[in-house]
Amino acid sequence: MNGIDSSHDPALRSWLASANAAQTDFPVQNLPFGRFRRSASAEPWRIGVAIGDQVLDLHAAQHSSGWPADLGQALAALAAGDLNTVMALPQPRRQALRMAISAALAEGSAQAASLADCLLPQAQAEMALPCAIGDYTDFYTGIHHATTVGKLFRPDNPLLPNYKWLPIGYHGRASSIGVSGQTFHRPWGQTRAEGADPVYAPCQRLDYELELGVFVGQGNASGRPMGMASAEENWFGLVLLNDWSARDLQAWEYQPLGPFLAKSFATTISPWIVTREALAPFRVPFSRPAGDPAPLPHLDSDINRTAGAIDIRLQVLLQTAAMRAQGQAPQPLTTSNYADAYWSVAQMLAHHSSNGCNLQPGDLLGSGTQSGPTPDQGGSLLELSGGGKLPITLASGETRSFLQDGDSVVLRAHCERPGARRIGLGECVGTVLAALA
Numbered sequence: 510m511n512g513i514d515s516s517h518d519p520a521l522r523s524w525l526a527s528a529n530a531a532q533t534d535f536p537v538q539n540l541p542f543g544r545f546r547r548s549a550s551a552e553p554w555r556i557g558v559a560i561g562d563q564v565l566d567l568h569a570a571q572h573s574s575g576w577p578a579d580l581g582q583a584l585a586a587l588a589a590g591d592l593n594t595v596m597a598l599p600q601p602r603r604q605a606l607r608m609a610i611s612a613a614l615a616e617g618s619a620q621a622a623s624l625a626d627c628l629l630p631q632a633q634a635e636m637a638l639p640c641a642i643g644d645y646t647d648f649y650t651g652i653h654h655a656t657t658v659g660k661l662f663r664p665d666n667p668l669l670p671n672y673k674w675l676p677i678g679y680h681g682r683a684s685s686i687g688v689s690g691q692t693f694h695r696p697w698g699q700t701r702a703e704g705a706d707p708v709y710a711p712c713q714r715l716d717y718e719l720e721l722g723v724f725v726g727q728g729n730a731s732g733r734p735m736g737m738a739s740a741e742e743n744w745f746g747l748v749l750l751n752d753w754s755a756r757d758l759q760a761w762e763y764q765p766l767g768p769f770l771a772k773s774f775a776t777t778i779s780p781w782i783v784t785r786e787a788l789a790p791f792r793v794p795f796s797r798p799a800g801d802p803a804p805l806p807h808l809d810s811d812i813n814r815t816a817g818a819i820d821i822r823l824q825v826l827l828q829t830a831a832m833r834a835q836g837q838a839p840q841p842l843t844t845s846n847y848a849d850a851y852w853s854v855a856q857m858l859a860h861h862s863s864n865g866c867n868l869q870p871g872d873l874l875g876s877g878t879q880s881g882p883t884p885d886q887g888g889s890l891l892e893l894s895g896g897g898k899l900p901i902t903l904a905s906g907e908t909r910s911f912l913q914d915g916d917s918v919v920l921r922a923h924c925e926r927p928g929a930r931r932i933g934l935g936e937c938v939g940t941v942l943a944a945l946a
């Protein structure tokens with residue numbers, strides 16, 4: 510895996526000035542896909558590409574002359590608002606599409622004049638989920654999170670023996686996935702305090718989880734595992750993902766079959782899918798601590814060892830209702846890096862399909878909470894507050910063990926390294942509303 514080509518050239522500039530700003534998440538080297546329409550309109554949803562502070566409308570752009578003729582099928586699907594069809598394309602076709610969009614948006618493009626009429630400011634766009642999500646599975650690849658949370662739930666036995674042999678996951682709920690801006694009511698559920706009978710009441714220990722979401726590209730036929738080589742080519746791209754979690758429901762319900770209602774009430778993702786191809790410059794070696802078991806052959810490959818991990822800098826911020834009322838910006842709580850994950854993206858796909866389960870274009874896989882190695886790098890409040898025992902104090906003077914009504918959680922991520930153009934994943938924002946009576 511190298512995959513670095515002229516579309517990643519850090520010297521490449523766009524004819525659109527805002528795409529050349531140093532800190533933009535969306536320079537011409539990124540080119541993420543999302544689904545949008547003009548705010549407060551009833552227009553059909555369209556697929557667009559984020560570029561600088563604008564969206565390139567691929568419905569309008571289909572009429573620009575200069576697209577390579579062999580992209581007709583992909584462009585027609587995108588123009589119709591259908592990203593799943595493009596996700597299902599073989600990787601070389603997705604790569605060809607990226608090269609064509611890169612050329613069209615690059616400085617000096619003959620398409621510049623016609624495409625300049627196909628832009629909408631992102632500030633005037635309303636975003637939807639980027640594609641049809643058939644199934645959602647949440648993994649648990651953050652070993653620092655798994656160890657810290659394991660200690661809280663099982664002090665004598667934090668990391669169960671299967672953890673280092675296979676990527677642990679559970680089947681999540683696709684219907685309650687929403688796009689950034691999502692609000693949801695504090696869930697009700699059954700909880701049990703130590704020594705008391707269970708009660709049905711609003712969740713008291715509501716939490717977020719800092720995760721990435723992986724969109725599956727081309728799927729696999731039922732009964733035919735993907736294998737690592739195919740898995741590596743068959744993931745489409747990444748978004749930020751907040752796996753909202755009701756810890757009190759979770760502690761009571763999770764044994765023996767894992768999370769259920771503690772997770773299924775809401776999941777929020779960022780609107781722009783940053784493609785696998787855009788992330789090529791940020792791939793780094795995937796390694797295990799000395800003495801840990803080597804992955805079994807069906808979860809191992811040369812590419813995975815040399816470039817299976819991805820250097821993505823992750824951040825969580827919190828804005829309370831009081832902060833919002835006073836015009837205070839969200840306060841940073843945590844940073845971590847996706848390169849610390851214990852299992853790679855390809856290993857999640859290969860494991861998920863290893864029993865013959867068919868993955869489909871647009872399926873979503875959560876990475877699990879990505880906490881860093883130090884205590885201040887917990888990717889959830891459960892970790893940062895020591896299971897609720899050590900509330901954190903915010904700059905506003907407020908304290909939090911778990912989320913309060915009106916709290917907004919913001920996830921951000923970007924990639925940067927010397928010799929490559931910085932790219933970002935945008936934002937994933939969600940807000941807690943009071944429980945319904």
Ligand code: MN
Pocket residue numbers: 647648718720752875877878
């Ligand atoms: Mn999770």
